[in-house]
Amino acid sequence: MAPGKARALASEEVDKVIMADKSVECKGICKSYQRLFGSGTMVLKDISLDIDAAEIFGLLGPNGSGKTTLISIFSTLIYPEQGHLRIMGLDAKRDKDVIRKLINISSAKPNFPWSLTVKENLRHYGMLYGLHGSTLAKTVEDQIDAFELGEYRDMKFEDLSTGLKQRLSLAKAMLNRPRLLFLDEPTTGLDPDMSMKTRLLIQRIHHEQGVSVVLSTHYMPEAEMLCDRIAFLRKGEIVALDTPQNLKNHLGLGERVVVRYVGPMDIAKLEEVPGVLSVTAVSGRAEIVIDRSTENLDRIIKLFSRANILDISIKEPDLEDVFLELAR
Amino acid sequence: MSWQGELNKYLASAYKNWIISKRNVFTLFELFFWPMISLLSIGLLTRFLNVGPGMVSFLLVGAIALTILQVAQIDVAYVLLFDMWSKSIKNTFIAPIKSYHLVFGALLFGIVRGSVVFAILVIVSHYLFGFDFLRGGPLPVLIFLAGVFSVAAVIGITVCISILTFGQKADVAAWSLSGLILLVSGIYYPAEVLPPALQMLARAIPLTYFLEYYRSVFIPGPHNLALGAVLAALYLSVGLILFDRSIERARRTGILLRLSE
Numbered sequence: 347m348a349p350g351k352a353r354a355l356a357s358e359e360v361d362k363v364i365m366a367d368k369s370v371e372c373k374g375i376c377k378s379y380q381r382l383f384g385s386g387t388m389v390l391k392d393i394s395l396d397i398d399a400a401e402i403f404g405l406l407g408p409n410g411s412g413k414t415t416l417i418s419i420f421s422t423l424i425y426p427e428q429g430h431l432r433i434m435g436l437d438a439k440r441d442k443d444v445i446r447k448l449i450n451i452s453s454a455k456p457n458f459p460w461s462l463t464v465k466e467n468l469r470h471y472g473m474l475y476g477l478h479g480s481t482l483a484k485t486v487e488d489q490i491d492a493f494e495l496g497e498y499r500d501m502k503f504e505d506l507s508t509g510l511k512q513r514l515s516l517a518k519a520m521l522n523r524p525r526l527l528f529l530d531e532p533t534t535g536l537d538p539d540m541s542m543k544t545r546l547l548i549q550r551i552h553h554e555q556g557v558s559v560v561l562s563t564h565y566m567p568e569a570e571m572l573c574d575r576i577a578f579l580r581k582g583e584i585v586a587l588d589t590p591q592n593l594k595n596h597l598g599l600g601e602r603v604v605v606r607y608v609g610p611m612d613i614a615k616l617e618e619v620p621g622v623l624s625v626t627a628v629s630g631r632a633e634i635v636i637d638r639s640t641e642n643l644d645r646i647i648k649l650f651s652r653a654n655i656l657d658i659s660i661k662e663p664d665l666e667d668v669f670l671e672l673a674r
Numbered sequence: 675m676s677w678q679g680e681l682n683k684y685l686a687s688a689y690k691n692w693i694i695s696k697r698n699v700f701t702l703f704e705l706f707f708w709p710m711i712s713l714l715s716i717g718l719l720t721r722f723l724n725v726g727p728g729m730v731s732f733l734l735v736g737a738i739a740l741t742i743l744q745v746a747q748i749d750v751a752y753v754l755l756f757d758m759w760s761k762s763i764k765n766t767f768i769a770p771i772k773s774y775h776l777v778f779g780a781l782l783f784g785i786v787r788g789s790v791v792f793a794i795l796v797i798v799s800h801y802l803f804g805f806d807f808l809r810g811g812p813l814p815v816l817i818f819l820a821g822v823f824s825v826a827a828v829i830g831i832t833v834c835i836s837i838l839t840f841g842q843k844a845d846v847a848a849w850s851l852s853g854l855i856l857l858v859s860g861i862y863y864p865a866e867v868l869p870p871a872l873q874m875l876a877r878a879i880p881l882t883y884f885l886e887y888y889r890s891v892f893i894p895g896p897h898n899l900a901l902g903a904v905l906a907a908l909y910l911s912v913g914l915i916l917f918d919r920s921i922e923r924a925r926r927t928g929i930l931l932r933l934s935e
Contacts, residue, residue: 425925461697473685476680
């Protein structure tokens with residue numbers, strides 16, 4: 347191909363990416379880990395979903411549910427056995443070389459060459475992305491600053507704490523200014539302060555730089571804070587896909603009324619109240635899950651008339667409840 | 675992408691190998707200890723056997739070739755071995771790079787290290803055993819080194835393919851394959867003394883031809899340098915294609931992810 351035509355093709359592909367309103371479109375993705383001899387284990391079964399470029403999308407699920415495998419497929423690190431995948435409007439199979447220039451990933455358990463320092467690692471990976479000269483030097487310094495790695499710049503990877511390794515992984519993921527960022531449990535191992543900073547940074551990258559984000563997480567507050575939509579995976583299948591609010595509403599999880607009391611109380615009568623989904627009572631503390639607290643709270647409190655109520659609280663269901671419900 | 679950006683994709687592997695090597699005390703063993711052990715043991719053997727200058731040159735050319743081959747091939751293999759040992763292989767293969775970026779970047783560093791070892795061995799063999807390795811002039815030396823380094827690249831690529839095909843346990847190939855070369859490519863004896871089946875194997879290995887070529891500087895004899903060069907170029911090309919295919923296969927089987935966990 348003539349150089350001029352090659353440039354034109356690259357330009358078309360870039361245009362396609364800019365115009366794409368979906369960061370990920372996948373249909374019927376299946377994956378098993380094959381062995382050299384013998385059959386493999388199926389880890390993803392018929393995954394179909396579309397992710398808008400404008401949203402931060404979350405993948406939730408218990409350990410072994412297939413989150414990391416799915417993110418690895420989306421990032422073209424590994425290939426699915428079946429199904430169709432488009433990343434930013436580009437065919438993941440045909441256009442994988444272009445896609446790899448436009449994406450990056452931060453792993454849940456980050457690993458880098460042990461004896462390279464923070465700065466050397468960033469420099470090495472920057473070179474792999476084709477950065478050079480003053481651009482390379484500036485990009486490395488920018489990421490060191492953005493992730494507050496300045497005082498650790500000359501520390502070897504093997505000497506970094508878990509949190510610092512995670513920060514280095516995030517810094518590496520931003521080296522090539524990706525259009526689509528995959529974050530596999532991005533705050534695992536970070537202290538609360540750095541976790542919050544990282545979440546705010548993810549929001550800032552998304553809103554200010556227009557970077558599409560697909561992340562997996564175990565932290566429900568993180569998913570609730572960051573994600574516009576969530577897919578819940580269990581045993582390699584999507585069992586729920588919606589906004590965090592809709593997931594909570596549609597699952598009918600009910601509200602949690604916790605009553606601390608002293609004195610006699612007939613727990614069996616609580617279970618007979620209409621709308622009560624479950625009751626758990628242990629040593630002066632009753633936890634009652636009801637579907638509409640506003641209608642039924644009065645009846646419940648009347649049952650405590652012979653006891654002395656010390657404290658009463660009502661908690662709406664959160665993603666943690668969704669997680670526990672869906673992971674069953 | 676600019677040519678500087680493309681060049682840096684190659685240099686990335688050389689940069690990583692250089693940093694890791696300079697911080698690893700065992701690099702000194704690779705650069706000085708084992709090469710010296712190899713040269714001294716063969717050099718002293720020639721004294722014990724009281725062989726003539728022709729045989730001394732035959733054996734020392736073999737010893738020097740094997741040593742620089744081992745140094746350069748391990749550097750090419752290190753491009754994946756370091757990533758595999760540190761479980762960072764996914765970070766490399768998520769980047770927009772090809773097999774040739776990795777191989778030629780690592781080979782560049784291997785050539786530098788191999789050249790340092792070569793210089794040391796040439797000097798030591800001159801002073802201790804009176805052997806003038808450079809007698810043929812710079813061109814034969816350059817041709818000989820190019821041959822050895824190209825074979826080193828092929829062995830290094832084979833190690834990388836083994837890792838991506840068989841997983842972590844395949845790192846043993848990094849140290850085993852040069853042993854096979856030692857046995858069959860006429861390092862310490864001519865290929866003609868091998869059994870017929872192994873002679874066929876020896877004739878399929880380019881190093882056999884490069885050794886015969888360089889030994890002809892000291893002991894005039896027939897050689898087929900052109901065939902050696904063609905075989906080396908062929909194996910290097912096929913090796914790169916197979917390396918690319920093994921990367922694609924590792925993406926399909928998921929071994930790239932497993933090697934990172």
